[in-house]
Amino acid sequence: MAGSILDRFKEAVEESKEITTDKKIRIGIIGTGWIAEAHVANYLKCPDVEIVAAADLIPGKAEKFCKANGIEGVRLYPDHKSLIDNEQLDAVSVCTYNKTHAECTIYALEHGVNVLLEKPMCVTLEEAVAICKAEKASGKILSIGFQPRFDENMKMIRKIVQSGELGQIYYIQTGGGRRRGIPTPYGTSFIEEKTAGLGALADIGCYSLDMVLNAIGYPKPLSVSGYTSAFSAPIRITTRVIPNTPRSSPLTISPQRSSASRTTSCSTSAFPGP
Amino acid sequence: MLDFRISWAMNLDTPGDTIILGTKGGLRVPSTECWNGSIGGPLKIYKTVAGEEVEMEIPEKNDDTDNFYKKIRLFVDAVKEGGKAPVPSSQILYNQAIIDGIAKSARLGKEITLEIPEI
Numbered sequence: 001m002a003g004s005i006l007d008r009f010k011e012a013v014e015e016s017k018e019i020t021t022d023k024k025i026r027i028g029i030i031g032t033g034w035i036a037e038a039h040v041a042n043y044l045k046c047p048d049v050e051i052v053a054a055a056d057l058i059p060g061k062a063e064k065f066c067k068a069n070g071i072e073g074v075r076l077y078p079d080h081k082s083l084i085d086n087e088q089l090d091a092v093s094v095c096t097y098n099k100t101h102a103e104c105t106i107y108a109l110e111h112g113v114n115v116l117l118e119k120p121m122c123v124t125l126e127e128a129v130a131i132c133k134a135e136k137a138s139g140k141i142l143s144i145g146f147q148p149r150f151d152e153n154m155k156m157i158r159k160i161v162q163s164g165e166l167g168q169i170y171y172i173q174t175g176g177g178r179r180r181g182i183p184t185p186y187g188t189s190f191i192e193e194k195t196a197g198l199g200a201l202a203d204i205g206c207y208s209l210d211m212v213l214n215a216i217g218y219p220k221p222l223s224v225s226g227y228t229s230a231f232s233a234p235i236r237i238t239t240r241v242i243p244n245t246p247r248s249s250p251l252t253i254s255p256q257r258s259s260a261s262r263t264t265s266c267s268t269s270a271f272p273g274p
Numbered sequence: 275m276l277d278f279r280i281s282w283a284m285n286l287d288t289p290g291d292t293i294i295l296g297t298k299g300g301l302r303v304p305s306t307e308c309w310n311g312s313i314g315g316p317l318k319i320y321k322t323v324a325g326e327e328v329e330m331e332i333p334e335k336n337d338d339t340d341n342f343y344k345k346i347r348l349f350v351d352a353v354k355e356g357g358k359a360p361v362p363s364s365q366i367l368y369n370q371a372i373i374d375g376i377a378k379s380a381r382l383g384k385e386i387t388l389e390i391p392e393i
Contacts, residue, residue: 043346046346046350090353091350136393141356144359144366148309148311154311156335160319165321166319172277173291175289177284179285180283182282198373203282203309205280206373207308208292210369213368221368221375223388228380
């Protein structure tokens, strides 16, 4: 009797799901660079996952990566097509540089493989539409890698807006930036047009946009006015990006003025009004 | 109206907090670099209560959540159970449309209308 009365005052606690291991999900890693390390490390925490294969365009890179990240012995392939064609996969993580996000994702979906696609989704709107169409036609699952969605503070921002506490939203200002944080974790794939396609706008801009757009329910945007710039700054080539961390003996190079790697972007976007 | 700025390198510490303005209240999200799902301090709501201008602080939640693990775990759950994608492409399509629009608008030197087809 007392127990059921007290039950009303107990906070509802989310029960964590029990993980069943009778069926193991077979994963392939496409692109064995910086972010793939985090994918592998977290897949290894899942007892119902088996990483069976990895692919990378650069000869020898996948092998080195697998040895260094605790998955030595998985089958290795020189590209996404041979990996998908030769393996029975349930899903792939697409961790390549931006320019190949679309082709790897579409190929996987078309061949019946679920995809976890790293951000940014791709480089152009045309590619994004092609990816969405491939997903719809395939009936498979495509999730985009925005991990801040799972943060309790990020969730709170959306809860506050969705609660109606602020009324109707009519103006948002957002963004972010680093004082010196041009990413060069392994060479230049983040900052060259031929691999990245877009600069800060897609690399970190997508996160701010996602935070506020998710809060207001992702209305369809109507128009955009934008500006980009790429003024040169010395780049420290390090093995990891740790922005604003002083280094005692930085290896510093002054880059050529890059026509495509935009470091700063500003914009205003209009949405359907009240 | 969404006013947005982002930079890898700038002569500034922060381009400013995130501000969400509504007809009944405003929300300030203290700024960070923005990529890792953190906030730079407690959220603040600005409202009028019984005629008084008030500020309400929402305590910062400091749990041990590993967001990256959750991203992987929830994707695996969806694959196993045939569920929905944790972060659906239909939303990120609009994210990409804005990014693409900024790049196009910057090249053209003027505002552009976004043409996003139905999927």
